[in-house]
Amino acid sequence: MLKLLAARIVGLAPLLLIVSFLTFLMLHLVPGDIRDIILGVDATPEQYEELGEKLGLDDPFVVQYGRWLFKAVQGDLGTSAYNSQTVVDAVLDTLPVTLSLTFGGMLVGIVIGVPAGVYAGLHRGGPVDRAAVLGATIGQALPNFWVAIILVIPFALWWQLLPATGFTPPTESVTEWLRSIALAAVALGTSASAALARQTRGAVIDVLGTDYIRTARAKGLSERTVTFRHALKNAAVPIVTTIGFQVNGLLGGALIVEQVFGLNGFGSLAIDAVRTQNIPIMQGVVMMGTLVIVAVNIAVDIAYGYVNPRMRPA
Amino acid sequence: MRETVPLPVPLLLLACLSFPGCSDEHDGMAGAGLPVIEAPETVRFGTSNPMVTFDPHLADTGPQFSSYLTLVYDGLTALNLESPFEPHPALATSWAWRDEKTIDLTLRRGVHFIDGERFDAHAAKANIDRLMALKGPRINTVASMYAADVLDEYALRLHLHHPDPTLLYNLGLSPGLMVSPAAFDNPDLDLNPVGTGPWLYDRARSTLGEILHFVPNPDYWDPGFRDAPAVDVHELLNNRARLNALISGQIDLAIVGPTEAAPARDLGFAVTSRANRWFGMTILDRAGELTPGMGDPRVRQALGFAVDRQAIADAVYFGYARPTSQPMAPGNLGHDPELESFFSYDPARARALLDEAGLDTFTFTVPVVAGSVPEYEAVQAYLRRVGIDMRIKVIETGSIAAIARSRDYPVNTIGYPNFDPDARHPAIWSVTAGFNPFGYEDPRIERLATEAFQSLDEQLRARNYREYFNVIVKDVLTLVYLQIDDLVIYDADKLTGVRVGRYIDPMLREIRLKRGTNALAATRVDPAAAAASPAACAEPPAFSSGSIQTC
Numbered sequence: 001m002l003k004l005l006a007a008r009i010v011g012l013a014p015l016l017l018i019v020s021f022l023t024f025l026m027l028h029l030v031p032g033d034i035r036d037i038i039l040g041v042d043a044t045p046e047q048y049e050e051l052g053e054k055l056g057l058d059d060p061f062v063v064q065y066g067r068w069l070f071k072a073v074q075g076d077l078g079t080s081a082y083n084s085q086t087v088v089d090a091v092l093d094t095l096p097v098t099l100s101l102t103f104g105g106m107l108v109g110i111v112i113g114v115p116a117g118v119y120a121g122l123h124r125g126g127p128v129d130r131a132a133v134l135g136a137t138i139g140q141a142l143p144n145f146w147v148a149i150i151l152v153i154p155f156a157l158w159w160q161l162l163p164a165t166g167f168t169p170p171t172e173s174v175t176e177w178l179r180s181i182a183l184a185a186v187a188l189g190t191s192a193s194a195a196l197a198r199q200t201r202g203a204v205i206d207v208l209g210t211d212y213i214r215t216a217r218a219k220g221l222s223e224r225t226v227t228f229r230h231a232l233k234n235a236a237v238p239i240v241t242t243i244g245f246q247v248n249g250l251l252g253g254a255l256i257v258e259q260v261f262g263l264n265g266f267g268s269l270a271i272d273a274v275r276t277q278n279i280p281i282m283q284g285v286v287m288m289g290t291l292v293i294v295a296v297n298i299a300v301d302i303a304y305g306y307v308n309p310r311m312r313p314a
Numbered sequence: 315m316r317e318t319v320p321l322p323v324p325l326l327l328l329a330c331l332s333f334p335g336c337s338d339e340h341d342g343m344a345g346a347g348l349p350v351i352e353a354p355e356t357v358r359f360g361t362s363n364p365m366v367t368f369d370p371h372l373a374d375t376g377p378q379f380s381s382y383l384t385l386v387y388d389g390l391t392a393l394n395l396e397s398p399f400e401p402h403p404a405l406a407t408s409w410a411w412r413d414e415k416t417i418d419l420t421l422r423r424g425v426h427f428i429d430g431e432r433f434d435a436h437a438a439k440a441n442i443d444r445l446m447a448l449k450g451p452r453i454n455t456v457a458s459m460y461a462a463d464v465l466d467e468y469a470l471r472l473h474l475h476h477p478d479p480t481l482l483y484n485l486g487l488s489p490g491l492m493v494s495p496a497a498f499d500n501p502d503l504d505l506n507p508v509g510t511g512p513w514l515y516d517r518a519r520s521t522l523g524e525i526l527h528f529v530p531n532p533d534y535w536d537p538g539f540r541d542a543p544a545v546d547v548h549e550l551l552n553n554r555a556r557l558n559a560l561i562s563g564q565i566d567l568a569i570v571g572p573t574e575a576a577p578a579r580d581l582g583f584a585v586t587s588r589a590n591r592w593f594g595m596t597i598l599d600r601a602g603e604l605t606p607g608m609g610d611p612r613v614r615q616a617l618g619f620a621v622d623r624q625a626i627a628d629a630v631y632f633g634y635a636r637p638t639s640q641p642m643a644p645g646n647l648g649h650d651p652e653l654e655s656f657f658s659y660d661p662a663r664a665r666a667l668l669d670e671a672g673l674d675t676f677t678f679t680v681p682v683v684a685g686s687v688p689e690y691e692a693v694q695a696y697l698r699r700v701g702i703d704m705r706i707k708v709i710e711t712g713s714i715a716a717i718a719r720s721r722d723y724p725v726n727t728i729g730y731p732n733f734d735p736d737a738r739h740p741a742i743w744s745v746t747a748g749f750n751p752f753g754y755e756d757p758r759i760e761r762l763a764t765e766a767f768q769s770l771d772e773q774l775r776a777r778n779y780r781e782y783f784n785v786i787v788k789d790v791l792t793l794v795y796l797q798i799d800d801l802v803i804y805d806a807d808k809l810t811g812v813r814v815g816r817y818i819d820p821m822l823r824e825i826r827l828k829r830g831t832n833a834l835a836a837t838r839v840d841p842a843a844a845a846a847s848p849a850a851c852a853e854p855p856a857f858s859s860g861s862i863q864t865c
Contacts, residue, residue: 036715039374039451044740045748050449083367083504085522093521149554156562164558165550167524262360262548262555264524272364272523272551277712 008298023286024065027279034277078280087284097167097265101254104181106247108189109196117200124205139194144253148187148260165262184257192246199242203235236307244300248293356544357825360556360568364549368507370491374451381819385528387491387509391482401486414477421468425535427494429508435464440495455484476768480736512539523549543827567804575801576632584806587799588814589643591729594794599724600754607676608724612667614790618657620664621696623795630689635796640787643797646733648779653787664700677703681723683711718749735779739763759785
């Protein structure tokens with residue numbers, strides 16, 4: 001396990017280098033100029049030139065990137081282009097929001113999708129199976145931001161049971177934290193549960209058709225033992241893989257859903273950074289997003305080892 | 315054997331969370347992150363404009379950011395909404411023009427910055443020196459000023475290159491906001507304001523990008539602010555999210571667009587507005603270098619006559635816009651009532667103008683930010699009916715100014731403020747304007763603007779700018795279709811004094827809680843001070859002049 005972690009960490013450095021370079025390049029290709037946003041519409045051409053010199057915008061792209069990289073390798077991701085807020089502070093302020101939504105959505109997805117998939121797989125062809133397949137198809141077809149908008153109307157606006165906007169950190173109140181992410185998590189979890197239900201159903205059906213399940217039944221084991229001890233354990237690998245994919249997908253989906261709920265997460269930070277050409281913040285968002293996704297992938301690899309010991313690294 | 319959780323249990327838990335009775339705390343948090351019940355003395359404002367900097371000398375007050383600054387800083391003057399160029403006294407209690415290029419300010423006594431430093435003429439001079447040294451985004455608005463001299467402890471003299479009738483107005487915006495000189499070198503001044511304003515920024519409780527907390531400054535010099543509520547500014551970038559937050563009781567007022575104002579009005583919320591900007595197109599290629607037809611004033615006039623302005627105001631802006639033909643709004647310098655309906659809806663005349671110009675069809679492209687596409691699509695449809703093919707190129711919001719500075723398009727679609735011709739001329743129509751990339755020159759408007767800008771004679775200024783905008787409208791240097799409203803929706807049962815300012819935001823300093831909703835704040839009033847100011851302000855105080863205004 002340690003070898004796995006070490007290998008991933010060693011591989012992280014070139015990955016971050018490539019991602020940072022491509023991000024910097026893409027941000028420079030985005031139309032617009034930060035000077036217009038800082039100076040406003042009434043700025044004179046002289047102000048425009050002076051600010052360009054001050055921000056180093058006239059330097060070649062490679063020089064600008066090199067300057068950023070030199071500081072980044074020393075742990076300094078810089079400050080916002082508009083004020084003295086550090087990129088690290090901006091990221092740390094917003095990361096808990098997006099991670100709460102992502103993992104809340106994943107929890108909803110697992111809680112609904114896995115049992116539904118298992119039940120449908122165990123009762124293949126039955127009415128519940130058909131309903132689960134139909135529900136999963138619909139669930140995957142619904143855009144999560146649309147689900148979010150629909151959920152807000154009854155739960156937040158009509159009945160005012162849950163908040164329409166805002167985030168409470170779990171450090172302030174666990175209950176309020178759950179309330180603040182509940183609608184967003186359900187909105188995100190809808191598509192995740194649909195994907196998980198389909199994958200789980202397929203994996204369970206595959207496993208139930210294997211020789212060792214037939215052998216287990218032939219040995220006279222109870223259906224409960226066959227299902228929980230043999231079938232589900234072996235079906236877990238593709239389910240874990242799907243969970244890993246879904247977490248990464250939910251991270252992206254959370255960026256959009258944050259807008260619906262007015263949450264100050266990674267999405268809001270990223271959108272505002274792009275809108276205002278705030279390159280240091282955008283670099284920080286992408287770097288942190290990369291780290292989160294790598295961490296999720298490592299967690300999935302570790303989970304493989306637990307659900308199937310044969311997959312543990314030597 | 316492991317215990318398994320039955321499927322309905324998590325769903326029941328989720329449902330349980332929907333009911334405050336299930337909560338482990340009963341502290342009045344009806345919403346999630348936003349306090350709803352326990353802080354009735356707080357005005358909760360939902361804004362679309364994230365706080366960028368608390369350093370006023372590096373801030374761009376237009377079209378945004380000013381509301382944060384006016385909570386924590388005082389200016390030398392203060393904005394007079396009804397008559398911008400006749401500002402209210404603030405830290406300067408009075409002023410007198412010594413000659414056309416020199417103005418003497420008398421400063422308010424007994425004012426201290428929140429760090430304990432005294433406000434006096436030395437502090438004011440230090441601020442002006444800093445302003446000119448930093449050359450921030452708004453420096454061009456006070457560029458006429460080149461030096462400040464201390465006459466005595468509370469008297470300051472400003473020296474100008476030329477007469478500047480807008481200087482006092484601009485000293486009420488970010489350039490004139492006073493920072494404690496002791497804080498000039500604070501590395502975090504942009505995140506930690508040190509002013510003399512009626513509110514204190516509670517940085518410890520605030521999260522940039524999410525919520526900013528402001529609490530009343532107990533030592534504020536103007537007793538008219540003794541009943542000032544706390545102010546929470548919620549940064550909610552999405553228009554719909556702000557409307558939802560208002561409906562669900564999480565905020566008390568919000569900046570919105572017309573799409574949100576109409577349903578808010580239907581739900582019983584109050585809507586207040588101010589026509590602050592125009593909608594139309596500024597012609598960049600005025601000589602027709604890029605798009606030959608655009609060089610002919612008849613073709614440009616055809617663009618004006620072809621469009622049914624009222625229909626667009628009703629259908630796209632839900633009535634929160636009014637047809638017009640001129641950039642300046644009624645009541646403002648340069649507005650000419652006779653120009654208001656210069657362009658009536660007359661497609662036959664538009665077609666005839668094109669025929670006169672010898673054009674069967676005419677094609678051009680406009681750069682439009684995504685949020686403005688519907689209104690330009692409406693214009694596009696009307697223009698198509700008379701044979702004009704206006705193609706829309708959707709651009710990034712952040713690129714609109716850069717595109718307007720380029721020679722890539724014959725027009726730009728920036729919606730400029732509609733009340734300050736002194737600032738608009740050098741930005742848009744002057745031969746040296748940044749948004750005149752083709753360098754088009756009209757000697758008439760250069761002369762009229764130069765005379766007006768450098769004169770303190772209000773009659774001359776009014777006459778010149780009226781003539782100036784007759785040229786702009788009739789030669790169609792800018793084609794204006796509508797005056798459009800900035801909109802604020804609010805809970806009228808709770809708030810009073812809500813007015814839209816000149817830059818999108820409401821006048822936050824003026825907003826008060828209605829009697830009965832501000833019990834906690836009322837108990838804070840010192841009896842002695844209350845005796846001096848017996849009537850609590852049901853309406854917000856106007857800026858006090860030399861003598862403190864009580865309510």
